[in-house]
Amino acid sequence: MEAVTIKDIARMAGVSCATVSRVLNGSPTVTPELRERILELCRRHGYRRNLLARGLSSGRTNLVGCILSDLDNPLFADMALALERFLRLRGYHLFLCRGRVEDGNIGRLFEFLIGHRVDGIILASSSRQAPELIRRYIQYIPIVLQGGLSDSHPDLDIPSVYVDSEAGGRAAAEYLFRLGHTRVAYLGARENNYSHLARQRGFTGAAERLGMSVRTFSNEAYSSTMEVGYHLARRFFLDPFQETAVFAACDTIALGVMSAAREFHVAIPGDISLLGFDNIIYAGFPHIRLSTLDHQARQVVETAADRLLAQIEHPEAACTQPVMIPPVLVQRDTCKPRR
C-alpha cells in the first residue's frame, strides 16, 4: 500500500533522485541505457509520480480550473467536453467545478482552485457579477471569462471570449424578416445576463429598424431551462396572439416552447415559426429539427482556453482585448415563410 517514491527507485537503480527525476521529465541529458533501466524499475514497481509534490516544488500543476453553473444544460456539457479535449492536447488537465456566480460563496470556489494551485481558471458565465468577481482574483492567478461583457461599460481589463450575441440577435431578426414575419415575440430575456441582454438588444434593435413589432417575455430565473421556456410559452399561448414567429433566448427555452405548443395545439412552424439559439445536440435531432443559431461552442471554448494558456505560459504578453465569435444560422424545420 505504501507508495513507491522517486527515492526508492533511485536507491534500487543506484543513482540519485535527481537522475530519476530527469528521466521522468524526459530530460535528454541521460544515458539511454540508464534511462531504460530506470523506466523499467518504475514500471515493475508501479511507481507513480506524486503530483502534489511535483506541483509544490515546480510551482506548476498543469491543471486548469473551470467554473460553470450547470451541467444539465447540454450546451455546458458540450463545452466541458470540448474544453477537456483541448486541454489534453495541450498537456493540461481539467478541474471542473460547478458554481453559480450569483451564489454567496462562489468566492470559496476560487479560493479552492487557487489553493490547489491550478495554473489558471476559466469562468463560464455571462452574469453581471462575473467581472467584479474576476477582478477580485485575477491578481493572484490568470483567469479568462468565457461569457459576455457589458457593452455600455465593457470591462476591457479582463480577458474574455464569447459568442457575439448581439450579431446573433440581429441575424435572427433579419432572418425572420426575410421570411415575411412582422410581428414576433422574444422569449426568455434575462436581465442579469450580459449575453442575453446583447441578444435581446440585437434582436429588438434590428427588428425595429425593419419595422417589425416585438413583444418580450422575460425570464426572472437565474437559468434558462426547458421548464422555464415551457412556462413562458404557456403565458404566451394563453392569450390570443398576433405574432407569427418566436425567437427563443436559447434552445432549451425553445424546446420548452415546443412542448407547450403541442399542449396548446399550436403547430410549429404551421401556426408559428420558432427560432432558437445555441444549437444544442437535441436541436438537430430528427423529430425536433429546430432552426437556431449555432453557438460555436467548440470554437469559443478553445479560444478561451488558448488565451488562458497563453497567459499562463507567457505572462508578460498580456492582452485583454475581448474576442467575439459570430454565431451561425442553422436553418432547419421550425421556421417557414409566412404565407
Place this chain on the structure above:
Amino acid sequence: MEAVTIKDIARMAGVSCATVSRVLNGSPTVTPELRERILELCRRHGYRRNLLARGLSSGRTNLVGCILSDLDNPLFADMALALERFLRLRGYHLFLCRGRVEDGNIGRLFEFLIGHRVDGIILASSSRQAPELIRRYIQYIPIVLQGGLSDSHPDLDIPSVYVDSEAGGRAAAEYLFRLGHTRVAYLGARENNYSHLARQRGFTGAAERLGMSVRTFSNEAYSSTMEVGYHLARRFFLDPFQETAVFAACDTIALGVMSAAREFHVAIPGDISLLGFDNIIYAGFPHIRLSTLDHQARQVVETAADRLLAQIEHPEAACTQPVMIPPVLVQRDTCKPRR
C-alpha cells in the same frame, strides 16, 4: 502576486509556523487572543492555504475523484450534482473526470487521480470491464463502484452500490402485464452493461413467467443516447408489429422512441404504451410525462459516497457487500391499459 505563506504570517505575528498551522487547523491549544490576532493577519494579507503542501505533508487531500462516462446524459449530470452536494456536507470536494471504462487509456485517469492523492475514487459504470479495472487499482486507493455487477459471478471483493435493475425489469413486466399487455418489446439491451443485462433478465424472465412474448432490440453502442433510441425505434416501427407496449432500457432511449413514434404517426399511449427507466428530469416534463422507473439516483450516489468515506476514514472496517437500491415505479401518461 507572490503568495503569502504560513511563514510570512508567523513572522508578522512574531510566532512560529507551528502556531499558525495550529490556528489554521482549529487546534484548541492556542490562546484565544493569539488565535484572533493570527486570523486577522491572515485575513488582512489574503493568506490562502497551499493545498498541495497540505496534502503532501498530511497525506490527505479531502478530495474524492469520480469517473463517469458522460455528462450529457441527464442522469449522470444529476448524479454528479448530488455527489458534489453530499461530499461538501461531509467536508470533501469533488474531482470530476470524464472517461469511459472501455477506453484504452482509462488507466491514465486512475493514475492521474491517484497521482493527485485523492482520498478515494467513485467509478460510475456498469461496464463488464469495470471490476477488472478496479481490481487493478484498489490496492492503492479506496474505490467504490457505482454500477452493476455480474449476477452469475458477482465480484464480491469490490464494494459496489447500484440500482436493482433486475427488480426494476421485473416490476416493468408486471406493470405492463397488469395493464393487459401480452406482447411487448424491449429496446436498447446492451450486452456489455451489467445493469442493462440485469434489467433485461428481470424483464424477460418475469414476462415469460406471465406468459408474455418479448421481442428484444439490442444496442451495440457503448452508450444509450436519445439518438440510439430513435434508430432502434425506427427499426421497430418500420415493419408491422404486434406488440402493444415497449420497455425502453432507459429514459433517453425512451425519448428517442417518442421522437420516432411521432415521425411514424404511432400514438403513445394510443397505439403503443411506453415505459422508461431512470426518471431523468425530462421524463416528468409537462408534454412528455413518461412513465418510468425512478433510478433513485440521489440515494445511490449518497450510499456510494458514504461507503467510500467510511472506507477512507476507517480503512480497517472493510465491508464489500454489494448494496442494491430498488427503483420505484412512476406512473405517468405513456402507459395505458390495453383495450
Place this chain on the structure above:
DNA sequence: CTGTTAGCGCCTTCAA
C-alpha cells in the same frame, strides 16, 4: 552526464 544541496509550504512529533 550525474550527484549534491537546498528548498517548495505545510504538518507533526518532541521538548520546553
Place this chain on the structure above:
DNA sequence: TTGAAGGCGCTAACAG
C-alpha cells in the same frame, strides 16, 4: 501553550 526540527516527494540550480 508554544517553539524547534524534520520530513512529505519532487524539482532545480550548481558543481563536478
